[in-house]
Amino acid sequence: MIAIDEPTISDVHAVVEEVWTSFLGSDEPIQIGASTETTSLVDRLMLDDDTWTAAITVTGAWEAMILISVPVPAAGLITVGMLGLDPAEAETCGLEDLTDALGELVNIVGGGVKSLMPGPSALSLPLVAQGAITSTSNLEEVCAVDLTWHGHPIRVSIDVPRTTHGIGG
Amino acid sequence: MHALIIDDSRTMRSILKRIVHEIGFETTEAANGQEALDVLEAGLVPDLCLIDWNMPLMDGYTFVTRVRADERWRSMTLMMVTTESEHGQIVRALAAGAHEYVIKPFTADAIVEKLELLGLAVREVPA
Numbered sequence: 001m002i003a004i005d006e007p008t009i010s011d012v013h014a015v016v017e018e019v020w021t022s023f024l025g026s027d028e029p030i031q032i033g034a035s036t037e038t039t040s041l042v043d044r045l046m047l048d049d050d051t052w053t054a055a056i057t058v059t060g061a062w063e064a065m066i067l068i069s070v071p072v073p074a075a076g077l078i079t080v081g082m083l084g085l086d087p088a089e090a091e092t093c094g095l096e097d098l099t100d101a102l103g104e105l106v107n108i109v110g111g112g113v114k115s116l117m118p119g120p121s122a123l124s125l126p127l128v129a130q131g132a133i134t135s136t137s138n139l140e141e142v143c144a145v146d147l148t149w150h151g152h153p154i155r156v157s158i159d160v161p162r163t164t165h166g167i168g169g
Numbered sequence: 170m171h172a173l174i175i176d177d178s179r180t181m182r183s184i185l186k187r188i189v190h191e192i193g194f195e196t197t198e199a200a201n202g203q204e205a206l207d208v209l210e211a212g213l214v215p216d217l218c219l220i221d222w223n224m225p226l227m228d229g230y231t232f233v234t235r236v237r238a239d240e241r242w243r244s245m246t247l248m249m250v251t252t253e254s255e256h257g258q259i260v261r262a263l264a265a266g267a268h269e270y271v272i273k274p275f276t277a278d279a280i281v282e283k284l285e286l287l288g289l290a291v292r293e294v295p296a
Binding site for chain 1: 177178179180181183184187223225251252253254255257258272273274275276
């Protein structure tokens with residue numbers, strides 16, 4: 001079996017930064033690392049309903065699930081930003097807008113990460129849920145990037161099947 | 170000028186709509202290839218189609234092949250706008266008849282630049 005080097009934190013951050021700059025502007029850059037203040041919130045991200053999670057699956061030569069988890073206020077800011085609305089118009093956004101924006105975000109981030117890996121492979125349609133999206137037990141997290149944007153913690157993580165990486169994996 | 174924007178994400182349709190409105194296009198939207206074909210069958214012949222690849226019901230590649238097989242729609246410029254970045258897929262889409270291929274994420278400038286090259290946009294030069 002050929003071991004595949006999984007994406008690094010730096011790879012994933014570069015992809016996320018490019019997506020954020022393209023669609024959410026460069027006024028408020030997304031920064032790597034969660035602040036001390038937000039660390040506990042990052043931990044909570046995986047557990048509570050104050051979080052939205054978007055996921056997309058890659059299948060083919062490289063297989064993975066890419067997840068983005070954001071707290072509710074950040075999900076609102078992402079939606080407003082991607083739709084090009086004034087923050088004051090945030091109230092006009094509905095649940096459909098929010099899930100669509102997060103779905104497109106993970107689609108583009110997933111495409112960027114996929115482009116770093118061996119192909120050919122294909123992206124699924126995105127999945128968006130309130131709270132956590134739990135992957136099956138044969139997946140394990142190989143990369144997680146904690147970021148901060150507008151003071152909110154954002155986590156991008158990559159889960160892969162246990163058999164596709166590592167020595168003797 | 171009229172653009173048909175084909176993407177299953179309303180957010181992405183909204184982003185693309187803003188970009189092409191800025192350079193004077195009117196727009197119609199479709200959420201997948203089948204819906205876009207229905208729009209064309211109903212009589213609209215846009216100057217430009219901006220086409221996502223991965224969509225439910227009918228993907229963008231199939232849409233391109235269907236459009237290119239029909240004489241009525243020969244005049245339309247087809248531009249893929251997609252996360253699919255593998256060389257083989259780009260070649261496949263261009264061979265099927267797409268004129269241009271833009272990989273997400275993109276900037277507004279990148280889209281306008283491609284449209285300029287295709288003769289569908291003229292950027293105003295600052296005085």
